[in-house]
Amino acid sequence: MSRAGDVALSVLTALPLGICALTAGGMLVAGDERILAMELALPVGVLVAGSLVSAIPLSILVWRRRRAAAGHARQRATAAAAQSAADRERANHQRFLARLDHELKNPLTAIRATVATANPPAGASGAAGAAVRDTAWDTVDAQAQKLSGLVRDLRKLSELETRPLEREPVSLEEMLAEAIEALGHQDPAARARTVLSVTRVPWSVPPLQLDLDLMSLAIDNLLGNAAKYSVQGPIEVRLREQDGWAIVEIADAGRGIPAAELSSVFDELARARNARDVAGSGIGLTLVATVVRRHGGDVSVRSVEGSGTVATLRLPVRERA
Incomplete structure (x- = not known):
């Protein structure tokens, strides 16, 4: 709200009341005590009328000032949130x-x-x-x-x-099966421990609009991690549809991730303290999270050190705007 607008409303608020007050005062001084039919003294009536007329711009002025105060509060909250986000990004x-x-x-x-x-x-x-x-x-x-x-x-x-996404209809079931077979070329022992489980009843996961190369890269990274960090025990790859989302889980019975380090597993170059003996750059999970996020989905990791890890991908069945 502009300062000139505030001044104008203030004048409009005070002017009718001031004029009517002067008029009523003049009537009283002149001894004019004529009575309205409603038995309200004319000076009082004029004063009341002036008050009612002044109430209109006064209410507008109050409303505008409250709206301006609310706008300033929202601006302060937005600025605080932006500063907090900037601080997190800097950290x-x-x-x-x-x-x-x-x-x-x-x-x-x-x-x-x-x-x-x-x-x-x-x-x-x-x-x-x-x-x-x-x-x-x-x-x-x-x-x-x-x-x-x-x-x-x-x-x-x-x-x-x-890079722009090159989307096409992709069967997640076929992609997962191909990723498991590709794992067999690099690590036959890990392939022998890997099983694919697909839920098709009461309905199966329909083809999704995905960038085939990028999503394959993400799946390969998760499968590679499961193979690297579990030298024995099964590796389970599970696929199902739930509430409009395609859910992919890749679970292993490996060394797991320390609880204190779970919150940072998707950070660039982050590596758990119990993974230093395994070759890697610490970029893999960051890459997975980037690919999944660009497809409108999300990825999470549950893990217990010494027991194993479950990585869960959620992808929208229908492309979201």
Whole structure:
């Protein structure tokens, strides 16, 4: 509401009452005590009429000021929420940078230490010296590949955030079956432990409009995690429809995730303390969450350390606007 509008309403509120008050006062001074038929003294009637006329702009003024106050309160609440979101984003970014520093520091330290000790000790024979150099360069190559893989995964995650989705009708049941078969080419033992369970009664999951490549990438990551972190015991892949959502569960009987670290499993580069011995960049679950979110769904993880993990994907049966 503008300041000029407030002034105008204030004048409109006060003016009728002021004019009527002056008129009534003049009547009283002049001794005009004529009585209305309703037996209301004319000066009083004029005063009441002025009050009633003034009440109209007064009520408008009060309403506008209340509306302005409510608008200011909403603006303050919105600003507070935005600041809170910015603070959370800043904290997440700082955690990401700390993890990135850790992930880069280890291979770089290993490379520098290896280069420093690459020269064979004094008096070593030619064959022994060559063996030392070969071992050193193998270490350098392995660490360089680790760095390259980390950069590749980060680039892939960045591309997933922006690339257009190429949707097409996809049978989730067929996709899951193909993902399990693909797992068999990489880890036959894990494939032998994996079973697919599909609920078709009273109805099955219809084809969904999905980006086949991206969703396959997400499923492959979850299956790969189940295989990596469970060296024995079954891996169950389950598919069903529930309340307009396609539900995919991938469960294993592996090492599980510590309870204190469950809240951060989808953060970039996050790795549980009991997973350090398994190769990985910590990007996989972030990638899965990005793909599923871009399809209008969500993903969650339930886990008990020492017992196993269940990753649950929910995808809308019908594409949401």
